[in-house]
Amino acid sequence: MKDLVSRCPIEEVMQVLSGRWPTLLVYYLKDGTKRFADLRRDNPTVSHRILTLELRKLEAAGVVQRTAFEGYPLRVEYDLTPAGLALVPLIDAISDWWEQNAPARSAASDVAEMPTPQVAS
Amino acid sequence: MKDLVSRCPIEEVMQVLSGRWPTLLVYYLKDGTKRFADLRRDNPTVSHRILTLELRKLEAAGVVQRTAFEGYPLRVEYDLTPAGLALVPLIDAISDWWEQNAPARSAASDVAEMPTPQVAS
DNA sequence: GCATGGTGACAAAAAGGTGCGTAATTTACA
DNA sequence: TGTAAATTACGCACCTTTTTGTCACCATGC
Numbered sequence: 520m521k522d523l524v525s526r527c528p529i530e531e532v533m534q535v536l537s538g539r540w541p542t543l544l545v546y547y548l549k550d551g552t553k554r555f556a557d558l559r560r561d562n563p564t565v566s567h568r569i570l571t572l573e574l575r576k577l578e579a580a581g582v583v584q585r586t587a588f589e590g591y592p593l594r595v596e597y598d599l600t601p602a603g604l605a606l607v608p609l610i611d612a613i614s615d616w617w618e619q620n621a622p623a624r625s626a627a628s629d630v631a632e633m634p635t636p637q638v639a640s
Numbered sequence: 641m642k643d644l645v646s647r648c649p650i651e652e653v654m655q656v657l658s659g660r661w662p663t664l665l666v667y668y669l670k671d672g673t674k675r676f677a678d679l680r681r682d683n684p685t686v687s688h689r690i691l692t693l694e695l696r697k698l699e700a701a702g703v704v705q706r707t708a709f710e711g712y713p714l715r716v717e718y719d720l721t722p723a724g725l726a727l728v729p730l731i732d733a734i735s736d737w738w739e740q741n742a743p744a745r746s747a748a749s750d751v752a753e754m755p756t757p758q759v760a761s
Numbered sequence: 762g763c764a765t766g767g768t769g770a771c772a773a774a775a776a777g778g779t780g781c782g783t784a785a786t787t788t789a790c791a
Numbered sequence: 792t793g794t795a796a797a798t799t800a801c802g803c804a805c806c807t808t809t810t811t812g813t814c815a816c817c818a819t820g821c
Contacts, residue, residue: 529663529731532738537658538776542650555800566778571801581741591785592799602741609737610650613730617653620702620723659810676766687812692767712819713765 535580540565540573542610545582548599549607555595582606656701661686661694663731666703669720670728676716703727 536542540562547553547561558570565573574597577583582603588594599607657663661683668674668682679691686694695718698704703724709715720728 527664527667528735528738529667530660532734533658533660533663536734537654537660539651539654539658540777542654543648546648546650556798567801568779568803569777572777587800592787592797593784593801595800602737605741606734606737609730609734612733613653613657613727614649616723616727616730617649620726661811677764688766689768689813690811693811708766712821713763714767714818716766 535576535582538573540569541577541582544573544577545599545603545606545610548583548597548603552596552598554597558597577603656697656703659694661690662698662703665694665698666720666724666727666731669704669718669724673717673719675718679718698724 543562544558547558553561555570555574558574559565559567574583574585578585581600584598584600584603586596586598588596664683665679668679674682676691676695679695680686680688695704695706699706702721705719705721705724707717707719709717
């Protein structure tokens with residue numbers, strides 16, 4: 520998260536989507552408008568500070584729309600932008616990919632060290 | 641990267657794909673077999689040590705296949721596993737998504753603070 | 762003595778967390 | 792009637808944990 524500028528787009532997206540929370544927040548927001556407290560309930564392990572920071576990051580990236588209402592108690596709503604909505608199926612796809620390839624991971628365990636297959640030239 | 645176990649798959653994948661390097665390494669490996677030094681050339685900013693650690697992580701996740709040959713100088717080859725190959729189009733899709741939504745990001749800038757649209761109830 | 766892929770000790774930086782303060786209004790209750 | 796507390800979203804200061812990086816060093820055969 521230094522520049523948000525790099526040669527290849529993957530590096531840039533990852534500056535936004537890397538970390539524990541961004542994808543998770545998108546995931547929870549796909550159900551529709553949520554308030555700050557809703558998102559905290561959805562994921563009780565985020566600290567309030569990190570949640571605000573992450574939401575701001577996603578807002579800056581154009582993934583999340585933040586709408587603040589005046590008056591007390593404060594009220595702020597978060598939604599996915601169209602861009603954010605477009606991201607949802609992609610995250611789902613990666614999620615599916617993981618689930619499909621998870622069995623392979625647990626099967627091939629840590630036995631295979633230094634396979635030494637050929638000697639080659 | 642504590643447990644690699646969580647309620648929802650997204651959290652798990654992100655433990656593997658989060659960070660600057662994992663997706664980038666997959667990206668470079670999609671061209672085919674690469675040796676350690678090749679990957680360093682592809683991305684000169686990874687430190688040598690981090691590269692080994694990241695590759696190990698991807699290997700453990702079943703994304704990358706590591707093949708070590710005996711003899712000196714040492715020779716180690718890295719390839720994508722079938723799972724890793726399956727991941728490539730997904731990363732590309734996210735990459736494309738970013739490129740398509742990049743203009744929107746620079747257009748909507750930081751002017752809109754406290755929009756105060758309705759007052760609601 | 763260089764090249765290859767790697768390790769371990771340690772330092773720096775980033776990510777994440779805790780807890781307190783703030784605001785205006787409502788509710789609790791004595 | 793007066794006061795205390797809760798509510799909501801957040802900023803700030805400080806701290807811990809995790810990640811990433813630097814540096815030196817190993818192994819061996821040409």
